[in-house]
Amino acid sequence: MKVDSTVKKETLFIAAWSGVLSLLMQAVFLVIGYWSIPVLLGNLWGLISAVANFFFMGLGVQKAVGQSEEDARTTIKLSHTLRNMFVLIMAVVGIVVPFFNTWTVIIPLFFPRIAIFIRSLRKDK
Numbered sequence: 001m002k003v004d005s006t007v008k009k010e011t012l013f014i015a016a017w018s019g020v021l022s023l024l025m026q027a028v029f030l031v032i033g034y035w036s037i038p039v040l041l042g043n044l045w046g047l048i049s050a051v052a053n054f055f056f057m058g059l060g061v062q063k064a065v066g067q068s069e070e071d072a073r074t075t076i077k078l079s080h081t082l083r084n085m086f087v088l089i090m091a092v093v094g095i096v097v098p099f100f101n102t103w104t105v106i107i108p109l110f111f112p113r114i115a116i117f118i119r120s121l122r123k124d125k
Contacts, residue, residue, distance in 0.1 A: 001059070001063065003062070004058075004062045006058075006062075007059060007061075007062055010054075010058060011054055011055045011058060013115065013119070014051055014054045014111075014112045014115050014116075015051045017111065017114070017115030018047055018108060018111035018112060018115060021108070021111045021114060022043050022044075022047050022111065025043060025107060026039070026040065029104070036101070037099070038098075038099050038100055038101040039104050040104075041099055041100050041101075042094060042100035042101035042102065042104035042105040043101075043104040043105075043107075043108060045090070045093075045094045045100055045105050046090075046091075046094060046108030046109055047108045047111070049087055049091070049094070049105075049109060050087075050108050050109050050111055052086070053083050053086060053112070054112045056082070056083050057083060059079075060076060060079025061076070061079075063075055063079075064076050064079075087109065091105060091106060091109065094106075
């Protein structure tokens with residue numbers, strides 16, 4: 001399946017804002033004196049998980065657009081289930097593996113929602 005330009009554009013938007021928020025989180029850990037390599041690695045793991053989840057959502061919606069209503073509903077439900085399983089597995093791995101900081105694995109999973117909220121504040125919609 002060819003990735004639609006809208007999916008690419010939106011994923012890049014989410015990746016960019018999530019990257020900015022990740023840098024901000026790294027700065028906070030540095031300022032409070034808790035920065036370490038596990039903090040950096042956990043942040044990267046969580047960031048990759050969050051952006052990949054958003055990208056897979058975009059692919060699911062792209063696939064559903066050309067389908068009948070019932071097929072689209074099934075596609076979206078399956079996409080949602082598989083993405084939730086993906087995020088859960090990535091989070092558990094990030095928590096269990098000792099060279100990841102647990103907080104920096106979990107916090108980036110919320111960055112796409114923050115990026116979407118930031119986009120909603122723009123006046124030039």
